Amino acid sequence: MCTPLNPQPPTGPRPRVPPAHRGSDWMFGGVYGTVLASALLAALDREGGPYLPFQDALWILVTAVAGGLAHGYAHHMAEHRTDSAAHRWRLLVRALWTEWPIVAATVPTVLLLVLAGLANWNSTGVTAVGLGLNTAMLFALGSYVALRVRYRIGPALLIGLADATIGLVIIVANAVLK
Known part of the structure; x- marks a missing residue:
């Protein structure tokens, strides 16, 4: 460490820094993608109209990809305005890649x-x-x-229940609005 008494930085290996997201991006993307898929599934269900499941699946997938790209781009623009151009491009690609959980979370609905x-x-x-x-x-997903990230089983299940409540809200909204 550089101090007034020791102006030289340490020459040994750098300490390993844990991943910045440690499950939080995975959690965010998984919850966001699953909620997005649920909301679109409910909205695209046309009672009395033609049922187009392939088109609905494509809409869910396209919306998830667009949402992931928009979210990654927005984070990138907010965080890396002063970096060099070449470095910004690498960071942009990395920011976009970290949004894959949003798309992955919609896959079960798309397959259904x-x-x-x-x-x-x-x-x-x-x-x-x-x-x-x-x-x-x-x-x-919430419980896992x-x-x-080292919650005990009781609080982890409560977090899972809180996440599931979002799904229940969509189910109730679908029943009430239709």
Whole structure:
């Protein structure tokens, strides 16, 4: 360490710095992507209208990719305005890449819709199953990440329950609005 008594920086290996996000970006992206998929699944369900599960799956995927890109770009622009141009590009690519959990979290819903299109399932059942699946995923994701960042089991399950509550709000909103 540089001090007035020792003006030279240490020459040994640098101490290992833990990853900055340690599950928080994964958690954010997973929750955000799952909530996004749930909200779009509920909104795209057209009772009485034509059911287009392949188109709905594509809309969910495109929206997740666009949302991830926008979120990564916004973070990049807010954090790296003064870096050199070449360094900014590398940081931009890294910022965009860290948003993959948003897209990954929508994949179960997308696959459910593709399966629904192939098997010719009805929209109401698919929406109910998808919203239930996503609510369970929110619970599991919240609990898992909380345990991973060293919460005890009780608080971790409460965090999972809080995340699942977001899914339940979407289910209730879907029932009330339709």
